[in-house]
Amino acid sequence: MRDRKAIRSELRQRRRALSQDQQKQAAAGVLEQIKRRPEYQRSQKLAVYLANDGEISPENIVSHAWNEGKSCYLPVLDEHDKSKLHFQLYTPDTILLPNRFNIPEPVLDLSLCIPATDLDLVLMPLTGFDESGQRLGMGGGFYDRAFAFIKTVNKPVLIGLAHECQKVDSIPVEDWDVPMSGVITGEKAY
Numbered sequence: 001m002r003d004r005k006a007i008r009s010e011l012r013q014r015r016r017a018l019s020q021d022q023q024k025q026a027a028a029g030v031l032e033q034i035k036r037r038p039e040y041q042r043s044q045k046l047a048v049y050l051a052n053d054g055e056i057s058p059e060n061i062v063s064h065a066w067n068e069g070k071s072c073y074l075p076v077l078d079e080h081d082k083s084k085l086h087f088q089l090y091t092p093d094t095i096l097l098p099n100r101f102n103i104p105e106p107v108l109d110l111s112l113c114i115p116a117t118d119l120d121l122v123l124m125p126l127t128g129f130d131e132s133g134q135r136l137g138m139g140g141g142f143y144d145r146a147f148a149f150i151k152t153v154n155k156p157v158l159i160g161l162a163h164e165c166q167k168v169d170s171i172p173v174e175d176w177d178v179p180m181s182g183v184i185t186g187e188k189a190y
């Protein structure tokens, strides 16, 4: 546990230290990489996120997906059930407000949310990853809880997006960790 905290803090510093130029390049690269993936090409409903705290930005992927007629969904926290994560439709007209972690998100409208099992592809934010597909998030357990069913249902496909500097030799695993089927950086696919 201490381990995970230390790795998380080190890796958050690393991604925050990237220059604007490096961020721009990485965001362009991650689009080029994802366009080649059959899981992306096939997907109609994909979960994305709005980059925060140095995360690699999926914004170019969102624009591409919209152009291709795909639907994008954003994670939205629930102020009543603080452990829950919803996925709400994201369009160019969506109004965004900062959540309790100061990350912009749509104002929760349950009529625009879909069950996690209806998503085809989830592009996951992360602080660290290893080549076996283990993921370290921000520590809230939101994605782990939202996709805990993945062991029994083989949908959606979970793919992490990351900067190369977020790769470590191995992430200490916990029982509840949900493994990703792959990770895409600005340079390559793992």
Ligand SMILES: Nc1nc2c(c(=O)[nH]1)N(C=O)[C@@H](CNc1ccc(C(=O)N[C@@H](CCC(=O)O)C(=O)O)cc1)CN2
Residues within 6 Å of the ligand: 049, 050, 051, 052, 055, 075, 076, 077, 100, 101, 103, 125, 126, 137, 138, 139, 140, 141, 142, 143
């Ligand atoms: N862009 C993005 N959106 C996301 C996530 C994410 O990782 N990235 N999440 C993925 O789960 C959820 C938010 N999870 C988060 C969990 C912890 C902290 C965080 O900053 N914790 C602070 C303490 C903040 C406080 O208590 O005020 C910290 O650790 O320093 C942020 C987001 C939903 N939206």
Ligand SMILES: Nc1ncnc2c1ncn2[C@@H]1O[C@H](COP(=O)(O)OP(=O)(O)OP(=O)(O)O)[C@@H](O)[C@H]1O
Residues within 6 Å of the ligand: 004, 125, 135, 136, 137, 138, 139, 140, 141, 142, 143, 144, 145, 148, 174, 176, 177
């Ligand atoms: N399936 C689950 N059911 C109940 N609690 C869970 C589950 N998954 C994770 N948690 C709780 O969430 C907390 C945070 O987990 P962890 O440190 O793995 O988060 P994370 O993967 O870094 O964050 P996130 O998924 O939000 O990006 C843990 O203390 C754990 O108890």
